[in-house]
Amino acid sequence: MTTAAQTAGGTGTRRPRPTVGxxxxxxxxxxxxxPDLLPQLRASAEAVSRxxxxxxxxxxxxxxxxxxxxxxxxxxRLRAADCDLxxxxxxxxxxxxxxxxxxxxCQAPVLFVNLQPTESMDHAAFxxxxxxxxxxxxxxxxxxxxxxxxGVDFRSVSGYLEDERAWERIGRWIRAAGVRSTMRDARHGxxxxxxxxxxxxxxxxxxxxxxFGGHVEVLEFDDLRERVPGPEEAPxxxxxxxxREVFELTDSVVEDELxxxxxxxxxxxxxxxxxxxxxxxxxxxxxAGELHERLGAGMILGASLLTARGVPAVGxxxxxxxxxxxxxxxxxxxxxxxxxxxxxxxxxxxxxxxxGPAHLAISARKPLLRGLGVYHxxxxxxxxxxxxxxxxxxxxxxxxxxxxxxxALLTAEGRTGEGPLLRIGNTTSRVDFGCDPGEWVDAWSATxxxxxxxxxxGHHAAQIRAVAELMGLEFVQxxx
Numbered sequence: 001m002t003t004a005a006q007t008a009g010g011t012g013t014r015r016p017r018p019t020v021g022x023x024x025x026x027x028x029x030x031x032x033x034x035p036d037l038l039p040q041l042r043a044s045a046e047a048v049s050r051x052x053x054x055x056x057x058x059x060x061x062x063x064x065x066x067x068x069x070x071x072x073x074x075x076x077r078l079r080a081a082d083c084d085l086x087x088x089x090x091x092x093x094x095x096x097x098x099x100x101x102x103x104x105x106c107q108a109p110v111l112f113v114n115l116q117p118t119e120s121m122d123h124a125a126f127x128x129x130x131x132x133x134x135x136x137x138x139x140x141x142x143x144x145x146x147x148x149x150x151g152v153d154f155r156s157v158s159g160y161l162e163d164e165r166a167w168e169r170i171g172r173w174i175r176a177a178g179v180r181s182t183m184r185d186a187r188h189g190x191x192x193x194x195x196x197x198x199x200x201x202x203x204x205x206x207x208x209x210x211x212f213g214g215h216v217e218v219l220e221f222d223d224l225r226e227r228v229p230g231p232e233e234a235p236x237x238x239x240x241x242x243x244r245e246v247f248e249l250t251d252s253v254v255e256d257e258l259x260x261x262x263x264x265x266x267x268x269x270x271x272x273x274x275x276x277x278x279x280x281x282x283x284x285x286x287x288a289g290e291l292h293e294r295l296g297a298g299m300i301l302g303a304s305l306l307t308a309r310g311v312p313a314v315g316x317x318x319x320x321x322x323x324x325x326x327x328x329x330x331x332x333x334x335x336x337x338x339x340x341x342x343x344x345x346x347x348x349x350x351x352x353x354x355x356g357p358a359h360l361a362i363s364a365r366k367p368l369l370r371g372l373g374v375y376h377x378x379x380x381x382x383x384x385x386x387x388x389x390x391x392x393x394x395x396x397x398x399x400x401x402x403x404x405x406x407x408a409l410l411t412a413e414g415r416t417g418e419g420p421l422l423r424i425g426n427t428t429s430r431v432d433f434g435c436d437p438g439e440w441v442d443a444w445s446a447t448x449x450x451x452x453x454x455x456x457x458g459h460h461a462a463q464i465r466a467v468a469e470l471m472g473l474e475f476v477q478x479x480x
Contacts, residue, residue, distance in 0.1 A: 015185065018084035018178040020057045021108065022049055023074045025099075026092040028066030034129030038064075041091040041133060044117060047161055048089050055174045068097040075101035083108040084184075085177035085470070087170075088143075090114045090136040096146040103152045109180075109470045110147070111173050112156040114140055119160050155469065176466035179330050182278070183471070184213035186326065188319060189271070189280040191219035192296070195316045196285065200450035203319040203401065211407040211473060212323060217275055221284050221292045227274070228267035228295070231259060235266045243301060243369065246308075246360065247385075252371035257298075257382045264295060265302025272311055279326050280306070283317040286379045297380025301369070303357035304385045307336075315356045315378075316452070320399040320407075324454040325359070328397050331463055333456025334362035335397070336389065336427055343437040344430065347419050350437045352455065353428035355384055362457045363387035370425040384425030391416050394431060395460040396444075398453030400476070408474035410447050411461040429455060435480040443480055 024045035031038045042064055049061050060081040062074040078086055086108045088099060102110065114136035121134050140156055147154045155173065159166025194202055205216035229235055239262040243249075249258070272280065280303070286293020303313035312325035314337045321337065328335030336359040342351040355375065360367050367387040374381055393415055400408040414433040421428050433440045461477050468475035 015058075015181060018057045018174065018181040019081055020052065020055075020059050020174055020177060021078040021081055021083035021086040021106075022052060022059055022061045022089065023065060023071075023078065023086070023102065024048065024063070024089035024091055025065040025071065025094045027094050030092065030129075030132060031066065034132065037092070037129045037132055040117075044091055044115070044133070044161060045089055048113065048115065051167065052087065052170075052174070055171055057174050057178065065098055068095070068101070071098035072101040075105045078102060078108070079106045084181040085173060086110045088112050090139055090143070092132045092135045093138045096139070096142045099143055100146060100150070103147055103150050109177070110152070110154045111170070112140060112143055112154060113170060114156065114158040115163065115166060116160045119163075153469075153472075172463050172466050173470075175331060175463060176470050179327050179467045180470045182330050183323070183327065186212070186214035186278040187276055188214060188216045188322065189219050189275060189277040189282075190216050190317070190319055191224065191280065191282040192221055192284040192317060195283050198316065198451060201316060201318050201320070201452065204405070205319070207401065207405050207407070208319065208323065210405065212471065216319070217277065219271070219275065221295055223275075224264075224267050224271050224295055225291060227270040228263050231263060233266075236262050239263075239265050242305070246305070246367070247369040248366045250368055250370045253369050253383055254371050257371060258301075258369070260294065260298045261301035261383050264298035265305060268299070268302040268306060268313070272306060278311060279322045280311065280313040281317055281319045281322045282313070283315055293379050297375065297378070297382045300356050300382065300384050304360055304367075307357050308360035312359075313357050314452075318452050320401065320450065321452040321454060324397045324399050327464075327467065328395075328454045328456040328460070329359070331456070331460050333395060333458050333460050334359040335454040335456045336362060337452060338396070338427070338429075338455040339452050340441065341426075341428065343441065344419060345437060347417065347430070348437060349417055349419060349430040349432055350414075350440060351428065351430055353426045354452070355424075355426045358385045358387065358427040360385075360387075362389050364390035370423070372425045385427065386423065386425050387427055388421050389416050389427070389429040389455060390457060391418070392457065393459045394429070395456050395458065395464075396431075396453050397456060397460070397464060398449045400448045400450070402448070402474070406474065408448075408476055409464055409468040410449055410453070410476045410478070411464050412444065412478040413459045413461050433480065440480055444478055447476055447478060
């Protein structure tokens with residue numbers, strides 16, 4: 001059976017985790033001079049390989065290279081593996097000619113790793129061969145000069161084999177490679193039309209492919225309509241049971257509106273599966289209660305459930321923010337659709353959130369479903385999701401479109417705080433950025449961010465910086 005995704009060009013070959021190449025090396029001239037050195041370096045290389053396999057990545061280990069010819073063979077294998085990141089372990093001094101083939105033949109970003117055996121040498125007892133096992137820092141400037149002259153970017157991590165700080169930084173690059181891989185192959189659904197007048201959220205789909213890779217699949221609300229089941233079909237009952245398990249239902253929820261939301265949710269599940277979507281951005285204004293208006297109004301339940309399982313779905317046709325939510329989710333932060341709501345100068349908080357789809361995994365409590373007789377600024381009525389983000393560190397993450405069409409990844413880190421919350425069917429958070437709320441909002445707006453962004457739990461600015469570097473994008477972190 002041919003799926004809609006195959007008809008639209010989907011290949012079904014997206015990788016569930018990144019492919020990371022590993023090559024270790026040292027100067028072959030040393031081996032006959034110091035017979036104990038190569039076995040020690042090979043043992044270090046095996047330790048690095050084992051540790052890297054503990055990350056959520058497919059590791060392609062090309063083994064140990066000792067000269068330029070072996071470096072060329074490793075480069076060919078890494079190129080064939082289509083790596084998302086290549087890690088070069090500098091075990092001791094090695095010439096730049098041994099790494100030049102990797103720089104020239106492979107398209108993947110390169111990370112140099114210099115991890116000496118222990119924190120420091122036993123200077124009184126060491127001979128030359130033992131010192132050389134600690135000499136991985138020696139070739140690093142040479143490699144940097146090579147890559148500069150070849151016009152190839154690189155990054156490095158230096159430490160020792162059991163240095164957890166170094167391994168955290170290595171893990172950061174591997175996770176960033178995973179996000180890069182996700183975005184390179186992602187399929188983003190874009191359904192409906194722009195919210196009238198919101199010029200800031202308008203995104204040329206070609207710019208998504210230019211900046212991130214991936215594909216934007218243009219959909220119609222008719223594609224959803226044809227997948228919404230009848231009220232008595234079995235999947236509707238299952239979705240209703242899921243909703244009652246996941247959410248606390250307030251007295252304002254009308255049974256017919258909940259059932260309609262469940263029917264639309266089943267349709268959304270089918271839409272995502274049939275078009276092999278990794279994200280979905282949508283909006284439809286509707287008119288006088290016609291079917292497409294009802295579909296647009298019934299999206300929130302299903303879109304929130306999709307977002308919670310890693311397929312962000314957002315309203316107002318907000319394609320760029322949907323990509324930020326996808327990246328934040330892959331970094332483990334959740335990522336909920338967010339905008340400014342109010343400022344609390346009494347408590348020093350910026351209040352933010354949104355009506356509509358939300359990432360249920362970051363709720364401070366069991367999320368609520370609240371029935372709304374009117375959606376402010378939108379047509380229709382139905383059930384909406386309400387919760388506050390759990391207390392602790394949070395990161396704001398938005399995608400800024402520059403005037404030349406390039407994207408910048410924007411972050412700000414703060415902490416959610418206690419305080420009164422509105423009960424209007426919105427997600428909401430009180431975020432303390434350690435400064436005057438008015439000054440913060442002015443500075444945040446001055447970055448060029450649009451109406452919305454993703455809000456995730458935990459502090460992820462350093463990780464997002466690594467993502468930006470691997471993607472060749474501008475990174476901005478707002479600090480006051």
